[in-house]
């Protein structure tokens with residue numbers, strides 16, 4: 234069976250290097266916030282080309298820390314997406330802020346700037362003012378940062394990029410994560426840059442905010458045992474940082490391999506009525522996921538499964554229809570209609586860098602028969 238994602242294959246491909254990094258860390262005797270985290274933070278910032286990186290426990294906490302660091306909490310609404318990992322919306326509520334869910338552009342699956350503008354012009358009644366915008370660079374492709382950035386500047390809104398699926402994605406040649414007031418990353422094992430456990434990071438252009446976020450991740454300490462602020466505990470641990478340093482060195486190659494596989498799938502789909510994923514002209518896609526729209530999704534999944542090919546659905550239900558959020562969370566002007574239409578049709582094909590040429594050919598041959 235060809236699985237949709239395979240973090241074990243990622244480990245095996247770099248086993249000698251990762252095992253050495255793990256052994257070095259275990260021998261060091263220092264397991265929390267030491268040299269490995271410090272080195273990873275510096276290397277990740279250098280790779281991004283801008284900002285300070287603060288490692289933390291996971292991608293959800295990264296959003297929490299970014300919001301807290303920028304003063305977004307109770308009394309603020311945050312415009313974000315419903316077509317995303319639930320973590321994006323959960324993090325907004327974790328800081329006491331109110332999410333307002335903006336619709337997506339149906340071709341690219343990211344925040345529709347027109348709906349953002351319409352919602353700001355006529356916000357849902359009874360909510361705190363919208364103070365921040367949290368677009369998601371979904372599936373490995375940047376949201377429309379020109380339009381969203383312009384709206385944020387005009388309205389004096391904080392911009393936080395959720396880059397959990399977009400390590401290395403670009404907008405006008407510049408890496409995402411370097412455009413907003415903060416950016417957040419997840420290193421969940423299946424992400425483009427994945428740890429072998431949990432991990433996350435906040436990227437901040439402003440040193441003062443970066444200092445605040447670094448304190449917030451560990452009880453609000455700036456010096457040991459003294460809390461200047463009410464913090465949380467969300468630290469990136471030394472073992473994961475050491476593993477991430479190995480994987481970061483291979484990330485550009487891994488993203489190039491993802492793009493090459495995507496091009497082969499694109500070509501195979503030309504023989505079918507299914508459209509390949511649409512690329513934004515200004516965006517460099519890194520194919521965290523290769524997502525197509527198929528109206529008869531169950532039948533297509535069953536056909537692929539019968540041929541030994543697994544697939545996934547990201548995500549089967551928009552956040553606003555899930556039990557925890559239904560009839561409770563506010564929607565923007567477009568009432569997330571494009572989001573609801575996408576959720577019933579999206580299908581993620583197998584895509585990870587360690588897929589062999591034979592496996593890719595096998596998937597492509599099967600796609601041609603759809």
Ligand SMILES: *Cc1c(COP(=O)(O)O)cnc(C)c1O
Nearest residue numbers: 291292293318320321397419421
């Ligand atoms: C994975 C993901 C997150 C959350 O990351 P965790 O490390 O699982 O907490 C947030 N946003 C998006 C878009 C994600 O894909």
